[in-house]
Amino acid sequence: MIKNIYAELISIGDEILYGQTLDTNSHWISAELDKLGIRVKRKVTVADSEESILNALAEAENNADIVLITGGLGPTKDDLTKPCLAKYFQSDMYLNEEVLADLTDRFAKRGRDLNALNKGQAELPVKCKIVPNQYGTAPGMWFNERGKIFVSMPGVPKEMKYMMEDTVLPDLKELFKTPFLIHQMVRTVGIPESTLAEKLEDWENNLPQEIKLAYLPGLNQVKLRLTASGEDKAKLELLLQQEMDKLYKEVGQYIYGTDESNLAAKVGELLLSKGLTIACAESCTGGHISQLITANSGSSAYYRGSIVPYHNDLKINNLGVKAETIAQYGAVSEETVREMAENVRKLFGADIGVASSGIAGPTGGTPEKPVGTIWVALADGEETQTKLFNFQFDRESNIDLTANSVLNLVRQTLSSK
Amino acid sequence: MIKNIYAELISIGDEILYGQTLDTNSHWISAELDKLGIRVKRKVTVADSEESILNALAEAENNADIVLITGGLGPTKDDLTKPCLAKYFQSDMYLNEEVLADLTDRFAKRGRDLNALNKGQAELPVKCKIVPNQYGTAPGMWFNERGKIFVSMPGVPKEMKYMMEDTVLPDLKELFKTPFLIHQMVRTVGIPESTLAEKLEDWENNLPQEIKLAYLPGLNQVKLRLTASGEDKAKLELLLQQEMDKLYKEVGQYIYGTDESNLAAKVGELLLSKGLTIACAESCTGGHISQLITANSGSSAYYRGSIVPYHNDLKINNLGVKAETIAQYGAVSEETVREMAENVRKLFGADIGVASSGIAGPTGGTPEKPVGTIWVALADGEETQTKLFNFQFDRESNIDLTANSVLNLVRQTLSSK
Structure with a gap:
């Protein structure tokens, strides 16, 4: 059994604590x-x-093998990380001539002289190794003391990332033998966390000890993360594959992806693979479905366009919904949303037309159609599906849930063909 | 001198530690x-x-007066916060009938039965007070033990924010005597942070000692927060008013709000107050402008609707842009975006028409029109303004910057009338 390597991260800065x-x-x-x-x-x-x-340094030394510290390395008085590290490791300070020459050179290139504050950045604890900083004036510090690694980096993200990629990550990789880890993300939609957990209870209880499961719930999607850890890569991969197969058998219909992709991108992939296009008629979602689709680069290959006919006269005059339909059933009705989906499909020359019409709230509800009453439809030229939702959230969530439900309806329809 | 009140925050979750x-x-x-x-x-x-x-609970109790805990409150096995709190405070568990009734009712409304996992959420430590959760099934827990306050909330941001605003913040405010503070938020748009800081340097250096300034920069908006603290409320209010007056003299044209409102809501207020309506023709923004406008309740009073003509044939056939215009100048051009804004205004019967057309990236750029080349337009029936942007960010940011620039153009146009 390989020993786990643990890290602790320390971020230093009042500006983070003050929000x-x-x-x-x-x-x-x-x-x-x-x-x-x-x-x-x-x-x-x-x-x-x-x-x-x-x-924080003392607690971290106690908890972890590696301590990575960001922030508090600037030239001003409130930057205390360096003197604290020198004190903590009881290390004298010295003027690092190489760092000083580099600083002088950088300032000269910008036509400026070093002031005392800047010069102070070349004074460093004797016990540390320098971590080069390509993008700023504060060098990083690497301490290897009492069997633990401490690395101090600036809080500026660009400087920190350069140091990590250039020095810290490669050196840590070489220094530590780490156990083998595989993470597998599983993205579900259209099933609440508790229902999912119920369906997966037996499976979860019988997971091999090498595999751990975590639920990462969101408003309308639940992500599952399987983590396999051990020494034998091939064995872990096999175990993970076996458990993924079982997982698909249990809840496969709700799984839309196993990578970093979002639901709209998955719908895009499905449309692309079948050579189909989509158009949207959005009333209560107000452009959100379109925005989710077009957030993905390359969406013009399958997305034709949308109309947001917020007012009834636009639904009638610009989308061709029959005035009688709206008069008889109302704008928020199965009949209206069906015509919206069918008409936008034809009007915009798409294979699939989707539509939404509902009361997102917080105002606009009636006893018969309370806030959260939302109709959606999908027309594909052969048939038109409709669905009624009763969402009980705030406006933003009702809109987001509706948009994702429409995308999921497209996914289900395309997956079953 | 009033005693400082200290808080410690504990976030619980492997998913945060794993990045x-x-x-x-x-x-x-x-x-x-x-x-x-x-x-x-x-x-x-x-x-x-x-x-x-x-x-973490023991350390926090040692460090702070108030401990706020988020995460680990779901119905599943890996959610350990509740049993840990019960153990930490040596509290028995009981079934809270009120919470159970509420849970049963919520599930019934959605046509579902409670399962054992959901039912478990109504089991709570005897020593805690319930913090209501409007948006989820896990109630929050408020402990007042050994002279310290501990509050446990779910990790889902919407649920946490509801509990904080509805219960935790008002109760903490009442419980602790804190120094008198007035915060004044100032929202600017259309000016980069460094330019703003340069314009405000003298003013900032001469601020009275009771007033502190913080810059809260975002992608396309910079918020300034002025904080006045002291004991004499009337004096603080006067000082703040004086400094706000000076601030408006320096950078008033960039300030769109001084409250919690967003830019689209401010545009909505302006439209409403002038009795005007708006319609959008969105190409590269793909529905995002419409989504920002309709995210605000009551937007139907000033928002007519939108068209997202992603493909050129829709721009021509459904929005009436001249085929020659696109053939001669391209879809991403001043000429095209001008016709889009003018046509959507007429087609959708609005007072103001806005339009966007550009290359959001990361693909689709050419040497003449690189990624980030974006034209926007505003037509009000008298004149049509156009603007060219060259944004150098990723797709998401380019789209967001464009949508906000269009809204700012509407704001500026309406403010000057």
């Missing part, structure tokens, strides 16, 4: 370490204060 | 607590394991 800066660094670092099979055990964000930083 | 989910919850919570004058001292993200969660 002014979203910390995307630790997210990126996590994903990169995961690819190497190094497990991030914990992430901590602490303030620009000596006490907080020293505590 | 699969970006933790935006703690960012949002930080900003909200900051508005109350509560300082977030530390944020920790830990794994879905009992040991990690119990350790």
Whole structure:
């Protein structure tokens, strides 16, 4: 059995704690370490204060084999990471002539002289190795002390990423023997988390010990993540394949993808593979279905266009819905949405026409048609399917659920052909 | 001198540590607590394991007055937050009949029965108070133990935000005496952060000590937050008003709002106040402008509808753009986008027609019209304005920048009338 390698991430900066800066660094670092099979055990964000930083270093040394630190490396007074690391490792400081020459050169190229603050960036703890920084003036610091690795990098994402890719990740890969890990993402749509969990209970209880399952729920989609870990790559791949086969047998109809792709992109792939095109008539979704489809590069190969006839006169005059239909059944009705889907299909010369009409809320509901009453339709020239939803969320969620339900209807229709 | 109130945030979930989910919850919570004058001292993200969660709870109890916990509250096996809290506070569990009745009712409305997993969500530690969850099945838990507040909320952002706004923030505000704070948000559009900072340098350097300025930059909008803190409310309000007046003198033309409202809503307010309506012809934005407008409740009062003529034949046959115009100048041209805006205005019976046509990327660029070349237009019946942009971002950002630029063009045009 190979020992797991654990990392802890420390982000330093008041601006993160005050909610002014979203910390995307630790997210990126996590994903990169995961690819190497190094497990991030914990992430901590602490303030620009000596006490907080020293505590975080001590806790991290206790928890992990590798400690990656971002932030607090600028030239100003509130940047405390370097003096804290020197104190923590009881290391003297020295002026690194190479770093100083590089700094002087960079400033000269921009026609500027080094000031005392900038010069201070070349003063470094004796105990650290330099991690080069192509994009900024603060060098990174690599400490190998008491059997643990500590690396300090700037908080500027571009500088941090350069150091990680150029130095830190390759060196960690060489230094540590890590267990073999395979992650498999499974994307489902159209089934609530609890129903999915119920259907998968037996399967989950019988998973081999090498495989772990996690549920990652969203508003209208649930992702499952299977993680296989061990020493024998071929064995893990086989085990994972066997479990994926079982999973498809149980809930295959809800699975739309096993990669990074989104639902609209999957619908696009299906349309492309069958040489079909789509057009949309969106009332209550107000352009959201179209936006999801066209967010994918290359969508012009299968997407013809859309009309958003928000007012009834546009539904009648510009989309050809019969005035009598709206008068008799209302705009939010099976009859209207059916004509919308059929007409946009013909009008825009597409193979498939989809449509939505409903009350997204929070206003506009009536006793017979309360907020969340939403009709959708799909016309493919042979038949027209319609569906009624009663969503009970806020406007944004009702619109998003409707758009995804329409895309899922397209997916189901194309998958069954 | 008022005592500082400290909070610690705990995010629970392997998916965050593995870099699969970006933790935006703690960012949002930080900003909200900051508005109350509560300082977030530390944020920790830990794994879905009992040991990690119990350790994090003990550390947080030691560090802070308030501990806010997100994640790990789903109905499935890997959701460990509730049992860990029960263990940590040595609390028995009981079946909360009210929560159970609410769950049963929710499921009944959707025509479903409760399964055992869902029913388990109504089992709660005796020592906690329930925090209602309008958008999901997992109730939040509020513990007031050993002089500290612990609140556990789901990781789904919508559910967490509802609980924070509905219960947690108002209750914390009442419970803790925090220094008097006034936050004033100022929303700008159409000016980069560095240009804005340059224009505001003198003003910022002369701000009274009671007022602090923060830049919150986004892709196409920069928000400024002025925070006045002290004891004398009337004095703070006066100071803030004086500085706001100066700010408007410097950069008033870029300011579209000073509240929570978004740019599309502001455009809607302007249209409403002038009794005007709008229609959109969207090519490269693919429905995004329409989606931003219709995301606002009540938009049917000023929004007529849209057409997304993704293919040239739709631009010609369904929007009436002259075939010669496209043949001579191309679909991505000033001439085409001008006709699109003028035609959709007439076709959809609106006062204002806007249009977009461009190359959002990453493919489709040519040497003459590289990716990011985007034309937009606004026709109001008297004149038609056009603008050319050269955005250098990814597809998603190019689309978003274009949509916001169109909305800003509408804002500027209406504001100057």
